[in-house]
Amino acid sequence: MKKRVIISIKYVVLALIALLFLLPIVYMLANSLMPSDEITKAYTNSPGHYADFHLIPDNFSLEQYYQAFLRRPEFLNLFWNSVIITVPIVIIQTLVSIFAAFAFTKLKFPFRDALFFIFIILLIMPSWVTMVPNYMMIQRLGLLDTIWALILPSAFTAFGVCLLRQYMRYVPDETIEAARIDGASTLKILFRIVLPQVKGGIAALMILTFIDNWNMVEQVVIYISDKDKYPLSVALSNYAATDTGVIFACGVIFMIPPLLLYLYHSKEFKNSKL
Amino acid sequence: MKLKTKQAWTGFLFALPALIGVFVFYLIPFIISIYNGFTIQDRFVGFTNFAALIKSNTFWLAMKNTAIFSIIAIPLAVIIPLLISLFLATFDKHTSFFSSLFLSPMIVPIASVVYVWQIFFADYGVVNNILKNFGIDPVSFFKGPWSMALVIIIFVWKNCAYNIILFSAGLRKIPKEVKEPARLDGANRFQVLRKITLPLLRPTTFFVILLTIISSFKIFREVYLLYGQYPDEHLYMIQHFMNNNFYNLNYPRLSAASILLSIVIIVIMLVFFRFERRSSL
Numbered sequence: 263m264k265k266r267v268i269i270s271i272k273y274v275v276l277a278l279i280a281l282l283f284l285l286p287i288v289y290m291l292a293n294s295l296m297p298s299d300e301i302t303k304a305y306t307n308s309p310g311h312y313a314d315f316h317l318i319p320d321n322f323s324l325e326q327y328y329q330a331f332l333r334r335p336e337f338l339n340l341f342w343n344s345v346i347i348t349v350p351i352v353i354i355q356t357l358v359s360i361f362a363a364f365a366f367t368k369l370k371f372p373f374r375d376a377l378f379f380i381f382i383i384l385l386i387m388p389s390w391v392t393m394v395p396n397y398m399m400i401q402r403l404g405l406l407d408t409i410w411a412l413i414l415p416s417a418f419t420a421f422g423v424c425l426l427r428q429y430m431r432y433v434p435d436e437t438i439e440a441a442r443i444d445g446a447s448t449l450k451i452l453f454r455i456v457l458p459q460v461k462g463g464i465a466a467l468m469i470l471t472f473i474d475n476w477n478m479v480e481q482v483v484i485y486i487s488d489k490d491k492y493p494l495s496v497a498l499s500n501y502a503a504t505d506t507g508v509i510f511a512c513g514v515i516f517m518i519p520p521l522l523l524y525l526y527h528s529k530e531f532k533n534s535k536l
Numbered sequence: 537m538k539l540k541t542k543q544a545w546t547g548f549l550f551a552l553p554a555l556i557g558v559f560v561f562y563l564i565p566f567i568i569s570i571y572n573g574f575t576i577q578d579r580f581v582g583f584t585n586f587a588a589l590i591k592s593n594t595f596w597l598a599m600k601n602t603a604i605f606s607i608i609a610i611p612l613a614v615i616i617p618l619l620i621s622l623f624l625a626t627f628d629k630h631t632s633f634f635s636s637l638f639l640s641p642m643i644v645p646i647a648s649v650v651y652v653w654q655i656f657f658a659d660y661g662v663v664n665n666i667l668k669n670f671g672i673d674p675v676s677f678f679k680g681p682w683s684m685a686l687v688i689i690i691f692v693w694k695n696c697a698y699n700i701i702l703f704s705a706g707l708r709k710i711p712k713e714v715k716e717p718a719r720l721d722g723a724n725r726f727q728v729l730r731k732i733t734l735p736l737l738r739p740t741t742f743f744v745i746l747l748t749i750i751s752s753f754k755i756f757r758e759v760y761l762l763y764g765q766y767p768d769e770h771l772y773m774i775q776h777f778m779n780n781n782f783y784n785l786n787y788p789r790l791s792a793a794s795i796l797l798s799i800v801i802i803v804i805m806l807v808f809f810r811f812e813r814r815s816s817l
Contacts, residue, residue, distance in 0.1 A: 513649065
C-alpha cells in the first residue's frame with residue numbers, strides 16, 4: 263500500500279516535470295488553433311492591462327494555417343529558404359564526416375593524429391571566433407549575400423567527424439581485419455561492416471546537424487543583407503512585430519521538419535550509446 | 537609495406553574532403569587573420585590592435601556578461617538533467633515515453649517558441665500577472681538585470697533535454713552487479729550514489745559538460761530573437777561585440793578579437809581537460 267502511494271507521487275512529479283518542458287510548446291499549438299482576432303485581442307499589450315494565460319481557444323479555427331499557407335506567399339518562400347540552406351548542410355556534413363571519421367579512426371596515414379587535433383580545436387571554437395576567418399574566405403570567394411555563405415562553412419564543421427569517430431571507436435578492429443583478409447576493399451568495409459554498426463551515430467549526427475542549422479541566426483545576420491534570402495529561423499521573429507495573428511501557426515509549421523526527422527530516427531537516436 | 541602505403545593513401549583520400557573544407561574555411565583564413573591582427577592597412581603595428589581591444593569598454597562588458605551567463609547557466613544545465621535522470625532511473629518500468637517528451641524543447645526551433653516567451657515574460661505578461669496575484673512586484677524581464685535571468689531559464693529549458701538522454705544512457709550502462717553488493721553491505725542510497733554511481737558516471741558527465749559549453753556559445757540566437765540586435769546592456773555578449781565590428785568593417789579589431797578569444801577558449805579547455813584527467817585517476 264505504502265509502496266503504491268510512493269509510486270503514484272513519483273508519477274505525479276514526473277508529469278509535472280514533463281509539463282514544465284512541454285508548456286511553451288503546448289501553448290503554441292493551442293494558440294495556433296485560435297482565430298487571428300482572438301490572438302490580437304488577447305496579447306495586445308497596453309500598460310496596466312496584463313495578459314491572461316490563454317490556453318483553450320474560445321473559438322476553434324484553422325484561420326492561421328489558412329493564412330500562412332494560402333494568403334502569404336512570402337511565408338512559404340522563407341520556409342523554403344530554410345530548407346535549401348539546411349538540407350545541403352546535413353547531406354554534405356554527413357557524407358564528408360562518414361569518410362573522414364572512418365579514416366581518422368580505422369585507417370593509418372601520416373600526420374593522422376596531428377590533423378585530427380585540428381578538428382578537436384575547431385569543435386570547441388565558438389562562432390564568435392570562427393566567423394572572422396569564415397567571413398574573410400566567403401568575401402574572397404565572392405559568396406557574400408548568397409546562400410553558399412551559409413551552407414559551406416556550416417557543412418564543414420568539425421562536429422560530424424568528432425561525433426562519428428566516437429561511435430566508430432567501438433567497432434572492433436578484428437572484424438575489419440577479418441574482412442580485409444577476405445579481400446574486401448576499404449570502401450566495402452566501410453559500407454558493409456562499419457556503417458551498419460554506427461547507425462545510431464549517423465542518426466544523431468543528422469538530427470543534431472539539422473536542428474542546429476534549422477536554428478541558424480548568427481551567420482545569417484552577418485553574411486546576408488537581402489532579407490528575402492533570410493531563413494525562417496531569423497525572419498519569423500519579424501512576424502511577431504507585424505503579424506501577431508498568424509505567428510503561432512507559422513511556429514508550428516516551422517517545427518514540423520525537425521519533428522519528422524526526429525520521429526523517423528527516434529529509436530536509433532535514443533538508444534545510441536556513446 | 538605495399539599494403540601499408542595503399543592504406544595510407546586511402547586514409548588520406550577519405551579524410552581529404554573534410555580536410556579541404558576545414559583548411560579553406562577555417563585554418564587558412566585564420567592564419568591570414570593572425571596577419572591582419574598585427575597590421576593596419578598592411579602596415580605592421582605590433583600589438584596596437586590588441587591594446588585598442590583591451591582598452592575598449594564594450595569588449596569588457598561583452599566578456600563580463602558572457603562570463604556571468606556561462607558560470608550560472610552551464611552548471612544549472614548539467615545538474616538539473618543529472619537530478620532528473622537519477623529520478624527517472626528509480627522507476628522500475630521503462631520511462632522512455634517521458635524521456636521522449638523531455639526531448640521536445642530541443643526539437644522545437646527557437647524561433648517557433650520565441651513569441652510564447654514574449655507573452656509569458658513581457659512587462660504585462662502572464663508571469664507578471666501571476667506574480668501580481670500573489671502580491672509580488674512585477675519583474676521586467678526585457679530590461680535590466682532580470683533579462684539575464686530569462687535567458688538563463690530559456691537556455692536551461694532547451695538544453696536539459698539532450699543532457700537527460702545522455703545521462704540516462706550513462707546510468708543504464710552501470711551494471712546492477714556493481715551497486716547491489718554495496719546495498720547489501722548496508723550502504724544507504726546516498727552513499728551508493730556518491731561512492732559508486734557518480735564516479736562511474738564521470739565520462740558521461742564530462743561529455744555532457746563539454747556539449748553544454750559548446751551550446752552555451754550559441755545563446756546569441758535566443759538573445760537576438762528575443763531582444764534584437766541591440767539588447768539591454770546586461771545581455772550585450774561577445775557575439776554582439778563581434779557583430780558590431782562586422783557592421784563597421786573593422787577587420788583589424790575583428791582579427792585581434794578572434795585571436796585573443798581563441799587563446800582564451802583554448803586555455804579554458806586545457807584547464808577543463810586537465811581537471812578531467814586528474815579527477816578520473
